[in-house]
Amino acid sequence: MAGVNLRFVLDPDLTPDLREQIIALWVDVTNAGGAVGFVAPVTEADVRPTAAATFAAITDGPDRLLAGYEGDRLVGVLIIADNRFHLKTHWRVLKRVMVHPDTQGRGHGAALMREAERIGRELGLAALHVTVRDGLGLGGFYERLGYREVGRLPGALRLAPGDDRDEVFMWLDLDSAAA
Numbered sequence: 001m002a003g004v005n006l007r008f009v010l011d012p013d014l015t016p017d018l019r020e021q022i023i024a025l026w027v028d029v030t031n032a033g034g035a036v037g038f039v040a041p042v043t044e045a046d047v048r049p050t051a052a053a054t055f056a057a058i059t060d061g062p063d064r065l066l067a068g069y070e071g072d073r074l075v076g077v078l079i080i081a082d083n084r085f086h087l088k089t090h091w092r093v094l095k096r097v098m099v100h101p102d103t104q105g106r107g108h109g110a111a112l113m114r115e116a117e118r119i120g121r122e123l124g125l126a127a128l129h130v131t132v133r134d135g136l137g138l139g140g141f142y143e144r145l146g147y148r149e150v151g152r153l154p155g156a157l158r159l160a161p162g163d164d165r166d167e168v169f170m171w172l173d174l175d176s177a178a179a
Helices: 016-031 044-059 108-122 138-144
Strands: 007-010 064-070 073-081 091-099 127-133 148-160 163-173
Touching (some): 044 073, 138 148
């Protein structure tokens, strides 16, 4: 990750401006083929209801927002989601992992995930989990970061009639992962 110069902010003030930046990022990522809850093409109007629920879970708790900036520009985000179940308080789910398409290939995604790993360790978590849409080649990215596939739901994601994809579960054991 040499040359990656991102500034990370955990739990930034979720101002109206930041909300709009995240929605715009979400649209750009989706329309570039990213798997963040939608299928392209989408508009801000399509994303806004899901974003509103996501923002409420951050501002009202228990979820947390990690934002990555290149200079003053928001280039990446992810949600550190609480499991909302008392037997799962020792691990978290990483959701809406997004890096702006025009910054792809610069190591920003890996840097964002490494920062989430650092935060997970700081919080004393035992593991992190991320769900991946099969068919996009993302499994290898997460495997290079130490995640391993622990299961999949065959055809669980219906992108369009005749286009069902597996939902793949990736797991990073923070107890055994390299610190």
